[in-house]
Amino acid sequence: MPSEKKLSAEELARRAEAPPGDTGEMPDPEKILFDSKPPPPFSEDNIFPIEWHTETPKLLDLYEAARDPGWAPNTLPWETLKPENFTLDQRYAISYWFSLLSVFDSSGPAVFARAMIRTYETHQEDPIRRCFFSITRDEVNHEEVCKRAIQALTPDGPLGYEPETPLGRLAQHNIRWYFHNGARYWDGFKKGIHKYELPILFTSFLMGEVASSSLFHSMYQRTTIPVFKEAFRHVGQDEARHMGICLTMFKGVLPKLSDEDKEIITKQLRAGYVFLSGILYEPPDQFWELPDEFGPAHRMLEDVAREGGLGVLRRDERRENWRTAILKMKGLVERYGVEFPEIPEIDIDGKTITFDLDDIVPVF
Numbered sequence: 001m002p003s004e005k006k007l008s009a010e011e012l013a014r015r016a017e018a019p020p021g022d023t024g025e026m027p028d029p030e031k032i033l034f035d036s037k038p039p040p041p042f043s044e045d046n047i048f049p050i051e052w053h054t055e056t057p058k059l060l061d062l063y064e065a066a067r068d069p070g071w072a073p074n075t076l077p078w079e080t081l082k083p084e085n086f087t088l089d090q091r092y093a094i095s096y097w098f099s100l101l102s103v104f105d106s107s108g109p110a111v112f113a114r115a116m117i118r119t120y121e122t123h124q125e126d127p128i129r130r131c132f133f134s135i136t137r138d139e140v141n142h143e144e145v146c147k148r149a150i151q152a153l154t155p156d157g158p159l160g161y162e163p164e165t166p167l168g169r170l171a172q173h174n175i176r177w178y179f180h181n182g183a184r185y186w187d188g189f190k191k192g193i194h195k196y197e198l199p200i201l202f203t204s205f206l207m208g209e210v211a212s213s214s215l216f217h218s219m220y221q222r223t224t225i226p227v228f229k230e231a232f233r234h235v236g237q238d239e240a241r242h243m244g245i246c247l248t249m250f251k252g253v254l255p256k257l258s259d260e261d262k263e264i265i266t267k268q269l270r271a272g273y274v275f276l277s278g279i280l281y282e283p284p285d286q287f288w289e290l291p292d293e294f295g296p297a298h299r300m301l302e303d304v305a306r307e308g309g310l311g312v313l314r315r316d317e318r319r320e321n322w323r324t325a326i327l328k329m330k331g332l333v334e335r336y337g338v339e340f341p342e343i344p345e346i347d348i349d350g351k352t353i354t355f356d357l358d359d360i361v362p363v364f
């Protein structure tokens, strides 16, 4: 088209046609809105629409205070933890204790990450979502402490090394059984997380925070191993923060509870005792599937870990620690008309609960 080539830009512009519908007038927003239609509704349990509302300013303050945990596992003095300072059995036993702890503290990141997603799906207020994030991060740090302790004392541990003593073999045997129960717990948690409202689910978790913050504090005071002293101090402070978060969340829902919610909480509290006793006291028969030799081996390993300087509390001291935490919880929930479950193992009376794994959501 040779003639077209000669057209000037001016000529082209003159010939250009406006697209259809463009009248050259300013669009009228009212008119546009009149013809518009909203998008289809959001599906249930969708994280959208995103909003940032705050109903509990206290939770926002707690999140602000949690932004910087004030420590990191990689900066603890790990170089002072020398395997040659321990007997072989002490190494196995201390590593064993951290492996049991890891059933709780290593499921923590996965449990809270999933719960955090749930806070988005159920459109919880913004500070609750953030607080769950900060707990997830803390649990990642606690998991790292377990990992570092285990790998320093039993490289490739907890299961990947060949123990050279009978006590070492017993340690691995018990750990395998604990992991078996951890796996059952995870299955239950995954299935249950959609069942009830999050603040209700996490009532049992609050009990764990109350007990673990004081447990780690006592271990901090007792251990003679410098790196663990530091670790327990920081972990204890983190747990105390988690306790504050859970308590604030819980106090927010307590006045709004229906009778049905209250019944769920009573069951969750009993479940909390059952699960958390696995580290805070001694695993009860309910839920925990353990062979007969587990108990005696466990006590032997704890004694050796204590001799090695770990600072493990004695059975009666742990019982007292647990009992105090549970009585605190009892006082709190009863004030709001929630019945407390009977915990005969540590002489606490209350409502008798039949333990049914299909009925409760396990939360460590």
Ligand SMILES: [Fe+2]
Binding pocket: 105, 108, 138, 139, 142, 239
């Ligand atoms: Fe933790």
Ligand SMILES: [Fe+2]
Binding pocket: 209, 238, 239, 242
């Ligand atoms: Fe925690």
